[in-house]
Amino acid sequence: MMKHLYFLAALSLLWAGSGCSDDSSDSGSGRYVFNPDARLYVEGRMIDIRPVTEGGAVYPQCDGCTFSGPIVALMEDGAYSCATSLRESRGVEYVWADYATLLRIGVATGIDPGPEWAPGKTRFQVGSTMFSIYTRPYETPGEKVAVPSGEGVSATLVFARSIVVEGVPAPPGTVIARSPAAHGRKISNPSIAIRDDGSYFVGCAGPHATGNSYYRSTDRGRKWELLSNPEYMNYCMTFIRPADPHTIYEMGVTAAKRGDIVIRKSEDGGRTWSSMTTLFEGDYHGAPSSYVVHEGRIWRAMGISPEDESRMSIIVVSIAEDADPMEPSNWTMTNALQGGPQNWIEGSGISYDNQRNFNQWQEGWLLLDPDGRLTVVTRVDESNRGDVAALIRVVDPNTITFDPVHDFIDMPGGGKRFTIRYDERTHKYWTLANPCYDEDRWRTHSGWYANRINPLYLRSRLVLCSSPDLRHWTMEKEVISSNNVFFHGFQYTDWVFDGEDMIAVIRTAFPESRGLPDRQHDANMLLFRRIENFRTGGFETAKIEYDQLGEGNGI
Numbered sequence: 001m002m003k004h005l006y007f008l009a010a011l012s013l014l015w016a017g018s019g020c021s022d023d024s025s026d027s028g029s030g031r032y033v034f035n036p037d038a039r040l041y042v043e044g045r046m047i048d049i050r051p052v053t054e055g056g057a058v059y060p061q062c063d064g065c066t067f068s069g070p071i072v073a074l075m076e077d078g079a080y081s082c083a084t085s086l087r088e089s090r091g092v093e094y095v096w097a098d099y100a101t102l103l104r105i106g107v108a109t110g111i112d113p114g115p116e117w118a119p120g121k122t123r124f125q126v127g128s129t130m131f132s133i134y135t136r137p138y139e140t141p142g143e144k145v146a147v148p149s150g151e152g153v154s155a156t157l158v159f160a161r162s163i164v165v166e167g168v169p170a171p172p173g174t175v176i177a178r179s180p181a182a183h184g185r186k187i188s189n190p191s192i193a194i195r196d197d198g199s200y201f202v203g204c205a206g207p208h209a210t211g212n213s214y215y216r217s218t219d220r221g222r223k224w225e226l227l228s229n230p231e232y233m234n235y236c237m238t239f240i241r242p243a244d245p246h247t248i249y250e251m252g253v254t255a256a257k258r259g260d261i262v263i264r265k266s267e268d269g270g271r272t273w274s275s276m277t278t279l280f281e282g283d284y285h286g287a288p289s290s291y292v293v294h295e296g297r298i299w300r301a302m303g304i305s306p307e308d309e310s311r312m313s314i315i316v317v318s319i320a321e322d323a324d325p326m327e328p329s330n331w332t333m334t335n336a337l338q339g340g341p342q343n344w345i346e347g348s349g350i351s352y353d354n355q356r357n358f359n360q361w362q363e364g365w366l367l368l369d370p371d372g373r374l375t376v377v378t379r380v381d382e383s384n385r386g387d388v389a390a391l392i393r394v395v396d397p398n399t400i401t402f403d404p405v406h407d408f409i410d411m412p413g414g415g416k417r418f419t420i421r422y423d424e425r426t427h428k429y430w431t432l433a434n435p436c437y438d439e440d441r442w443r444t445h446s447g448w449y450a451n452r453i454n455p456l457y458l459r460s461r462l463v464l465c466s467s468p469d470l471r472h473w474t475m476e477k478e479v480i481s482s483n484n485v486f487f488h489g490f491q492y493t494d495w496v497f498d499g500e501d502m503i504a505v506i507r508t509a510f511p512e513s514r515g516l517p518d519r520q521h522d523a524n525m526l527l528f529r530r531i532e533n534f535r536t537g538g539f540e541t542a543k544i545e546y547d548q549l550g551e552g553n554g555i
Contacts, residue, residue: 042092060487090150103135107157117148234253282304286301305362356384375391415456427468434490440458457520506526
């Protein structure tokens with residue numbers, strides 16, 4: 001009740017400051033009564049909803065522009081939200097509500113919002129820009145009101161207790177799960193498998209405050225049920241031993257950045273899980289990645305992420321396929337390959353090798369090459385052009401090797417995590433990758449990406465690619481495509497063959513009614529998508545038209 005009185009008092013001050021008489025204020029003459037709790041609906045381009053808190057960022061992806069004391073005090077420190085956009089964008093174009101209320105906007109000094117908007121007494125600064133509060137009585141519930149543009153200066157801000165972004169399209173797939181908040185815990189570690197009964201089994205982290213989440217679909221991905229929510233395990237993926245097809249095992253790491261390698265099992269299809277057993281203690285890292293049964297052993301590639309933040313290393317762990325995976329002594333680990341100097345790629349013979357800087361490698365995918373040799377295809381963090389990967393050879397359970405002269409490869413999306421599988425029908429390797437498009441490389445805005453965007457973060461194109469030999473890759477067809485490299489991300493895709501189709505789960509960053517994800521890397525939803533008749537390209541590309549960027553550099 002006190003907050004409502006404070007709000008009404010503040011509105012009265014603003015209204016008085018505009019020179020309007022009290023007979024049209026909240027206390028009312030009977031013509032209308034303002035509802036301070038009215039939910040606002042906004043439309044526009046790249047709209048985010050952010051809490052109004054001291055020191056909080058006003059614009060997405062712009063740490064240097066924060067809310068200052070005067071506006072925070074007026075908004076009761078966290079009780080209000082702000083509809084905003086990239087600093088230089090048009091931002092909110094229209095606003096409306098279900099009830100009569102008083103609309104409030106923040107407009108950069110020098111911009112005239114028009115006679116419909118009355119100036120208030122409060123001014124506040126964002127970065128180097130001074131803002132003024134303007135108000136407008138809203139008496140026509142449901143009717144859209146145009147918001148004055150701040151494009152090219154600073155996006156106009158809209159304030160309310162509750163704000164919803166309207167006009168956001170459905171994401172390009174079936175939503176299995178969402179993160180609890182648009183700016184909070186992120187979706188990670190997607191994996192998918194088809195069980196013996198034909199059901200689809202999916203795992204991820206992020207939808208729940210703690211732990212991992214496991215889902216099941218019995219209708220080919222149309223609907224999903226939550227099976228379980230056990231203790232958190234990172235970089236995890238499940239496997240089944242040929243000798244024990246009724247038990248699901250899952251291996252991963254104990255912490256978000258680095259930790260011990262651990263394993264657990266489920267004997268009831270993923271509904272309940274054992275406690276975790278530690279296999280190796282250390283600073284291990286990885287990604288949801290493949291298991292290969294080969295020469296009587298089960299193999300998996302993982303990594304080491306040193307606490308001193310030096311370069312990551314690649315390792316391979318393995319176990320005899322008839323041994324108990326829950327017994328640590330049954331597992332063997334190879335040597336660790338850390339990688340070479342920054343100019344390591346030069347002279348390798350791949351495209352632009354003299355322009356590519358080797359930073360590190362990580363998140364390897366293990367499989368058999370055309371000659372039947374165990375090979376880790378690992379992503380390479382290359383910050384200049386991207387799209388390069390490496391082939392690491394598994395010699396035996398204790399040894400892996402790499403030849404920098406011959407085993408760097410051009411690979412679309414090679415700088416981001418990928419799933420690769422071999423198809424006996426086409427005699428090709430297939431993947432869903434995030435290649436770097438030239439038109440996307442130099443996108444900029446005034447915040448985080450003022451200079452350019454690192455190729456590592458170009459994740460708005462999901463493309464079906466194939467190779468006959470793991471060395472030579474062809475981009476076959478786009479699956480999902482958007483040029484919004486700042487906020488759209490279709491990444492860390494895991495997939496399996498399903499007859500003529502692929503079925504995939506996608507770690508997805510995409511706008512929603514709660515606002516924007518923090519960035520393309522930080523997924524706010526897990527999507528399921530079926531890629532029909534992938535071998536013939538018989539599927540339709542999802543072309544994202546929402547929140548598209550302009551031509552050339554910038555937005």
